[in-house]
Amino acid sequence: xxxxxxxxxxxxxxxxxxxxxxxxxxxxxxxxxxxxxxxxxxxxxxxxxxxxxxxxxxxxxxxxxxxxxxxxxxxxxxxxxxxxxxxxxxxxxxxxxxxxxxxxxxxxxxxxxxxxxxxxxxxxxxxxxxxxxxxxxxxxxxxxxxxxxx
Amino acid sequence: xxxxxxxxxxxxxxxxxxxxxxxxxxxxxxxxxxxxxxxxxxxxxxxxxxxxxxxxxxxxxxxxxxxxxxxxxxxxxxxxxxxxxxxxxxxxxxxxxxxxxxxxxxxxxxxxxxxxxxxxxxxxxxxxxxxxxxxxxxxxxxxxxxxxxxxxxxxxxxxxxxxxxxxxxxxxxxxxxxxxxxxxxxxxxxxxxxxxxxxxxxxxxxxxxxxxxxxxxx
Numbered sequence: 001x002x003x004x005x006x007x008x009x010x011x012x013x014x015x016x017x018x019x020x021x022x023x024x025x026x027x028x029x030x031x032x033x034x035x036x037x038x039x040x041x042x043x044x045x046x047x048x049x050x051x052x053x054x055x056x057x058x059x060x061x062x063x064x065x066x067x068x069x070x071x072x073x074x075x076x077x078x079x080x081x082x083x084x085x086x087x088x089x090x091x092x093x094x095x096x097x098x099x100x101x102x103x104x105x106x107x108x109x110x111x112x113x114x115x116x117x118x119x120x121x122x123x124x125x126x127x128x129x130x131x132x133x134x135x136x137x138x139x140x141x142x143x144x145x146x147x148x149x150x
Numbered sequence: 151x152x153x154x155x156x157x158x159x160x161x162x163x164x165x166x167x168x169x170x171x172x173x174x175x176x177x178x179x180x181x182x183x184x185x186x187x188x189x190x191x192x193x194x195x196x197x198x199x200x201x202x203x204x205x206x207x208x209x210x211x212x213x214x215x216x217x218x219x220x221x222x223x224x225x226x227x228x229x230x231x232x233x234x235x236x237x238x239x240x241x242x243x244x245x246x247x248x249x250x251x252x253x254x255x256x257x258x259x260x261x262x263x264x265x266x267x268x269x270x271x272x273x274x275x276x277x278x279x280x281x282x283x284x285x286x287x288x289x290x291x292x293x294x295x296x297x298x299x300x301x302x303x304x305x306x307x308x309x310x311x312x313x314x315x316x317x318x319x320x321x322x323x324x325x326x327x328x329x330x331x332x333x334x335x336x337x338x339x340x341x342x343x344x345x346x347x348x349x350x351x352x353x354x355x356x357x358x359x360x361x362x363x364x365x366x367x368x
Contacts, residue, residue: 016162023169030176041187048190055198069201101280128198129281131205141206
């Protein structure tokens with residue numbers, strides 16, 4: 001049996017090294033794309049769960065009752081803070097904003113990630129219609145926007 | 151190139167082939183079914199809009215005024231709506247525009263008010279366009295299930311607002327809410343008394359307005 005040393009056939013070794021490098025890079029890129037897609041799906045799914053919890057329970061609590069879909073501005077100060085801490089303990093960051101139909105911000109909670117943080121862990125956002133009970137006889141139709149990132 | 155080099159090259163080509171297969175599998179693989187996530191969002195959006203219809207009031211859109219079918223000595227009587235919710239507006243539209251069918255033939259409406267019907271459609275279209283926009287096609291239907299007042303006499307109502315444009319689409323999600331009609335059986339019967347014989351035993355106990363919102367693929 002003939003033993004082949006690496007220096008014996010330099011062109012073929014070079015081709016082999018280039019092929020291995022190119023395809024390893026391609027494999028790594030494919031995995032990165034797959035993982036990114038997986039993360040986006042998971043974050044969006046988590047954002048949907050969080051929005052559902054916010055509009056059905058956390059932000060719609062009143063003195064004696066809960067009214068799903070009717071946001072209580074006072075819960076932005078009280079209940080949302082507790083829920084924010086609970087999510088933070090699980091490694092989930094949250095930012096919540098309520099905008100009126102003409103785009104003005106009515107309520108806001110939490111800071112949105114900076115540019116570097118956004119690059120490292122892109123936030124996922126979900127927006128849904130909501131009605132804000134500003135006063136017993138004054139209800140404002142708006143949009144609840146929730147950003148979630150890890 | 152020697153024989154050893156050729157063998158090495160064949161090995162590398164085999165590696166390249168396997169790496170290509172692995173890449174294509176990874177790129178094609180869907181970690182989570184993307185349609186399932188879109189469907190979840192559509193379901194959540196439908197639910198939120200249905201809740202918004204129950205809480206949002208007409209004054210958010212500048213109120214709504216329509217002429218009543220009542221002749222007063224000083225002229226026509228108008229009714230202004232400010233604090234009614236959008237779902238209450240649909241119920242009022244149903245009351246004002248109930249239709250009658252005798253033996254399958256449609257008669258004139260009990261308390262026909264086209265102005266309210268048109269204003270309600272315009273308002274709801276504005277709200278739905280705002281929230282759904284171009285993301286999905288939609289259809290909102292409010293109907294009173296045909297209610298029998300006698301063996302041949304039926305009352306019913308239907309109004310719909312949609313943005314489907316006649317194209318073939320796939321329905322993603324739909325949600326139905328029931329609102330009771332604030333009209334007693336006796337009141338309904340008294341409206342229809344002149345039209346045909348009424349059999350009280352056949353009148354259904356509850357008259358409800360079914361409001362259904364469906365989202366369709368774009």
